[in-house]
Amino acid sequence: MDGLDNLFSAPTRRDVLRWGVACGAAGALCPTGVGIALGQDVAAPNTLPGLRLKGLARHEAMFWEKLDENKVKCVLCPRECEVADVERGYCGVRENHEGKYQTLVYGALCSANVDPIEKKPLFHYLPGTTAFSVATAGCNIECKFCQNWQISQFRPEQVESVLVEPERLIATAQARSAPTIAYTYSEPVIFYEYVHDTAALARQQGIGSVMISNGYIQEKPLRELCRHLTGVKVDFKAFSEKFYEETCAGKLKPVLATLETLKDIGIWFELVILLIPTLNDSPDEIKQMSEWIVQHLGPDVPMHFTRFHPTYRINNLPSTPVGTLERARQIALDAGVRYAYAGNVPTHPGENTYCHQCKVPLIRRTGFRVESNRIRDGKCPDCATPIPGVWSAEQALAFKPREKAAAPQTAGQPS
């Protein structure tokens, strides 16, 4: 608990060194990124172990409907849980209290770190800066390979948390010179109200907000939230309903719909695909996924292929071979994706950003560390091709969502 408490007090000189607050100011090197091998957005190092009961941070929930007999229906995510009095929805952080739906995690942060934005990973969003990264307990799906299951798969009273009001979080991010707050590690959709209120307030105070999400959200709340966000990363688990159902207790179609909505809104977003040997790494599936992305989202949405490591409920499979990531990256590039990355392989050339036009290296990375960045005014300095992304804080904060298109697009047919 000390770790979190300290994090939300004024930073000392020691804190500055510890949390790498100077990263943003220096514009390049970030000490927290050095030597970290994991490509996933793992909640570390101050994720708190243990399961101590803490009070719940109750707050009226958004996006729910009243049903008969004091029941409610949550319409925040595609599960649409119907919840009787005193019961909770699937995510475990929303509870029916006498016919009114409440979130139990408004500001109940169980994890907070100053991370390089590359750790999210967002490679085309203010590279070399930091994101003040926070999470509450809970998730609305259950990936059997979740790296953060000790917070995502627990109820709020089972993890140690501190109560941090939006204003305090924003002030802390400012004090740490982080231009961005990242809602991450577990699943921001399930702490929606907190993200919503904080992101709206942060924007007014010159701080952007990025959501690192599974994309399991309904269209209406997503559009509302994107009024305040400045970027999104979606974990695109696979391109098959079978994988989503059997390995994630979710469904693919709603995620495809979310991606199309994000495209329609016009917000900057990137995709991460964690490749798990034998489960979602077949060349055919990656090809279909890449083609769907190019066709429905366009060629400029970056794809990050990252490594799986045995954890949680999948312990019988090996870590993903580097060759699998390289092959997936090439398949995506061949399908027309302009920015495909092999993530989580420090010093691998597949971690760098290359101009899609003239192919020169633009951003060189080692793990989460940005070694050099040649992009100028959002363009390749050699051939002047615009490089898609968010390259300045001003650009991030100036984002305004497009109005909803008249006819909604339809999702493709996954395998």
Place this chain on the structure above:
Amino acid sequence: MSTFSTRRQFLAQMGAAAAAGAVLPTGPWLDAAQGEAPERSSRVIIARDDALAGGSVDEHGELLRKLLDASMQRLSGAQDAAAAWRRWFKPTDRVGIKVNTLGHTTQPAVVDAVVAGLRQADVPAENIIIWDRFDSELDKAGFKLNRSASGVKCYGTDAEEVGSGYQSNVETSGEIGSCYSRIIAEQIDALISVPVLKDHSLAGVSLGMKNFYGAIHNPNKYHDRNCDPYVVDVVSHRFVRPRWRLTVCDATRGQCHGGPMKNPGYAWPFGGLIIGTDFVAVDAVGADLLDGERKNRGLKLLADDKRPTNHIATAGARGLGVADLSRIERIEL
């Protein structure tokens, strides 16, 4: 005293009892020691008394003890209550009594009767733990918390100062992946489930089996498909099935609709207990009784109300007990 030092002795006595026309007792601890599911009698006792249906349940402590003891004798075929309790419990047992303290809750007086029975089997008070998820919910339901070393213990999984909390490793059982309460995983070796006779908005009923959703850290993940087969997966685990010796369903104040929350409009003063060693059979009988009451009141049957009690049939199909009502011997006292 009827304890069995060897499996052969146990079986011999069972054979003698069968020959004498008595109900076959089961000796779960013998099987539990080997990690196997115990053989169970599919006899279910419904013990009712009109007096129990009126007034406060707390006033009827003596009556509850009598009803429970008589039921145990009927289950076991033993001559006296102490002998009956000894058929299933021995002095070295550490017994966990899992109560239901969410919404419409287990009555403490019923649990007192269970404790009195265990004491007749010479189970030391210190070896008995009354438990559920939270201290706060136990307290609210009227249980007296006791985390001290003496007397019957009573605390929630959240009471970490007495070494509970959840285990840190994920246990897989069928489709579920959960961390079990350290109370059930580490602190006991015999289980009694003391649920309430009530319906449930998703599972159809919340009886002996569903009660063990309170033993895992993530019950919210297992509400789809009317909790089927997840309830069965939870109780099939080695922490539950081989240790579960008895179900005493608190039917003093049933509720046929609006559960799991307390809903006075559907209160059903059944005035009784439903008891058995086959936990599937007890749940099957409980669900049948609830449906009967729903029918009497013009309510839809649970299956027609989009909450079929499929988990009970699944438990039967998987051999955890008898779900087929025609094969359950229902005895009313």
